[in-house]
Amino acid sequence: MKQSMKLFYAAHTCALASHIALEEAGAEYVAIRIDFGADEQRKPDYLAINPKGHVPALVTELGVLTETPAILAFIAQSFPDAGLAPFDDPFSFAKIQSFNSYLCSTVHVAHAHRMRGYRWADGQAAIEAMQRKVPQSVGSCFSLIEKEMFAGPWVMGATYTVCDPYLFTLSQWLEADGVDIHKMPKISEHRLRMMGRPEVARAIAMETRSEV
Numbered sequence: 001m002k003q004s005m006k007l008f009y010a011a012h013t014c015a016l017a018s019h020i021a022l023e024e025a026g027a028e029y030v031a032i033r034i035d036f037g038a039d040e041q042r043k044p045d046y047l048a049i050n051p052k053g054h055v056p057a058l059v060t061e062l063g064v065l066t067e068t069p070a071i072l073a074f075i076a077q078s079f080p081d082a083g084l085a086p087f088d089d090p091f092s093f094a095k096i097q098s099f100n101s102y103l104c105s106t107v108h109v110a111h112a113h114r115m116r117g118y119r120w121a122d123g124q125a126a127i128e129a130m131q132r133k134v135p136q137s138v139g140s141c142f143s144l145i146e147k148e149m150f151a152g153p154w155v156m157g158a159t160y161t162v163c164d165p166y167l168f169t170l171s172q173w174l175e176a177d178g179v180d181i182h183k184m185p186k187i188s189e190h191r192l193r194m195m196g197r198p199e200v201a202r203a204i205a206m207e208t209r210s211e212v
């Protein structure tokens with residue numbers, strides 16, 4: 001299974017979290033770029049892999065996985081030696097799932113109101129109203145993470161887990177979302193610490209090298 005995995009990604013998207021996790025796990029995989037500029041995510045070839053028309057999609061021997069929290073849990077569980085999640089402690093694993101679910105269902109969705117407002121409303125005025133809300137909605141999610149959820153130095157505390165690449169990935173969008181990361185010292189510092197990891201640098205380099 002591990003040798004045949006394929007990660008479908010686009011640069012600057014949430015797929016980076018799964019890409020970093022594959023690097024951290026030491027997995028053998030191929031990364032396949034979907035060109036959003038050419039709307040490749042909506043073309044039949046890609047829809048046959050992920051009918052949602054989104055990245056990431058992870059193709060395994062057992063089938064295709066979508067949704068970042070599921071992909072991250074699968075990677076962590078498939079490569080236990082990498083220690084990306086605790087599997088002998090149901091409560092700690094549930095805390096990881098809780099954090100990643102919040103990023104997926106609330107933080108990412110708040111962010112998507114800036115570029116993908118057409119998913120929820122028609123009409124320029126409604127779409128612009130959603131865009132105006134993004135600095136506040138994304139900002140309040142990240143304030144909550146900074147004040148209440150982030151244990152430090154990693155998201156869950158002393159041990160690096162699959163929450164870290166996911167938080168890092170979404171924090172990359174803060175400036176464009178109009179949120180001042182400097183008001184969030186723990187998240188700022190986490191971003192810098194993540195950038196110092198060779199696995200993170202490798203995943204970013206791989207994604208941006210193939211940019212067209």
Ligand SMILES: N[C@@H](CCC(=O)N[C@@H](CS)C(=O)NCC(=O)O)C(=O)O
Pocket residue numbers: 012013014015041053054055056066067068069104108116
């Ligand atoms: N809930 C999904 C969200 C996937 C998603 O929205 N991906 C974006 C990139 S960050 C995408 O593929 N957008 C393409 C589009 O909307 O056309 C996950 O967490 O994996």
